[in-house]
Amino acid sequence: MTAYHKIRSIEFTGGFLPGVKLEFDETLNCIIGGRGTGKTTVLEAIRYALDRMPDPNADKDRYRAIEKLLQSNLGGGSVRVEIETLDGTCYSVVRGFGESPLVTNDEGTPVEINIGKDIVFGVDVYSQNQIEDIANDAFFQLQLIDKFIHREVDDLDRQIRETTRALEANAARILESRKAVDDLVEATRELPDVAEKIRGFEKGDEGSGGDLLRREHERKSLRAREVQLVETVRNLYGGGIQHINTVVQDLKQRFEDAFDADMAATPNRELVERIRDAAQTAVETVERHLDAAKGVLTSAQTTLKGPQADLAERQALQEKQYRELVDKHEQERAKGVERTRLEQRHADLKAKEKRLQEKRAALAELNQERERLRARLSDIRDERYRLRLGVAERLNEHLSPMIRVRMEQFGNMxxxxxxxxxxxxxxxxxxxxxxxxxxxxxxxxxxxxxxxxxxxxxxxxxxxxxxxxxxxxxxxxxxxxxxxxxxxxxLHDRPILELKDGQDYKDSASLSTGQKCTTILPILLMESERPLLIDQPEDNLDNAFVFETIVQSIGEVRGRRQLIFVTHNPNIPVLGDAARVFCLRSTGRSASVAKEGSVDDVAPQIMTVLEGGRAAFEARQKRYGRPMPGTKEA
Structure with missing residues (x-):
């Protein structure tokens, strides 16, 4: 037998439906009643409790309408929804308006579950006229396709988000690196001129005294570079320590993010905890080794102070000897000062030139990293498209020739x-x-x-x-x-949902309202592990189509998917043989259940409340040979 999620019951405390409790069957359930009896409130309250409200960004008007309805009809009360997952685990979800869902297990213990995600429990809820909206909007159609592969798509979407974040960080580093390269290019423009001026001094240093003085000038320049070298090494030690700290924090954060609260509710919790414990041990081991590496760098910083002091002492003596030599060549003093300035400037420019080369190499690596990330992003998107294409092929096998589904990769601009x-x-x-x-x-x-x-x-x-x-x-x-x-x-993939009209296929967006629902509804009614809740699925459809599509689809998924419909069409509960029918009534101030039970149990209410109710039972008798309720045969 196929396993699937089930909504066991809904119960209201306070509000417009005080004390009302509906216990659902795992097959077809229908909610009927006159206008203003709370039928839509029941369906939308289930949606709200299970945290499946429409996206306020993509469907703002519907979100506000549902919110307004629930604020009015729940008031200060709350709703409790009992659910059973496909593996038989039961949970209770309680939510008041403006509050977060409180989830407890079958022992009444609160559990940390994000009920709004499909990790533990999935459900599809469609408000009145929402089917027509799907036919008009490529985004909603894509959501519909993805419901058939939601686990795979959720995983790929997560990978896409991670890769996109990596690309955003890469872009920021590229921009920063390009600015650094541009700044260093500008800063080193005078290097050729400075080098040429130094060569001019060297030509003028010919002769024994000049040669000696030239060598001392060169040594003085080298001493300046020695000081720069010590400073560079010291900064490298400090930067290495800072980088290790960043790596450790990033690693710990990534592992913490990987094991989010939802994982506590998985059916294989003990195995997940073992994986988490092993990962935590690995991270702690890495942290200890990196702490040891930091210790090596810190020790190196301390050790550097000795050679640095010795170098300073030796350079002071060498500088004294240099100045004594310059003093002997009084006429060279002015040249010596200028040459020293140029040598120091040249050393500084050469250091910047080296940094420029390093920055260019780093920029090249960033560009290569970006190409790798872009290729990965493309591969993930291609894999998602292939999955969606597979869904389209499945739908065509099931719905052809009346309905055709095609996928256009990157079709939504x-x-x-x-x-x-x-x-x-x-x-x-x-x-x-x-x-x-x-x-x-x-x-x-x-x-x-x-x-x-x-x-x-x-x-x-x-x-x-x-x-x-x-x-x-x-x-x-x-x-x-x-x-x-x-x-x-x-560039989102674009589904193209088409209905056969004569010999041609027409895109759903160009169809009449009834044809749009004719195109979308059979897709919604396909087999799934997720309960399907629809407010008036028969809207804009004639009775012939209600039987040919809705009733027949109900028969095909019976025992493999739970259905909960709010309906005004008697053919759905009667010809669909609803296991549970709930007839609601209202005093104007509050609503209650007038009658509940099987189709035959609620037959008087169906024939009274729903237009065409008696005709539906007569059609059942004609089609299936089942007697009219209330007759001797019944």
């Missing part, structure tokens, strides 16, 4: 367009048309490359710009954080 618009603010250009052309004609990584290489000719040709506007575009973006963001911006 919304983030690219948004990022370009944001990046061009303050440029002084009328950039709307430029952005549109760039999105249509140039992939993000290629555009970033054109900007960084200052390829104005290609920009002019591809974007229909004159030379001045191409130059201003380059100035706006080159060597800015934005150009690196453009290089790696997410």
């Amino acid at each position: 919304d983030e690219y367009r948004s990022l370009l618009n944001q990046s061009m603010k303050g440029s002084g250009l009328r950039y709307a048309t430029i952005v549109d052309r760039a999105v249509e004609r140039i992939p993000p990584a290629e555009l970033a490359s054109l900007i960084q290489n200052e390829d104005r000719v290609t920009l002019e040709r591809e974007l229909d710009l004159d030379a001045d506007r191409a130059t201003r575009l380059v100035i706006q973006l080159k060597d800015k954080p934005e150009v690196f963001a453009i290089e790696t911006v997410e």
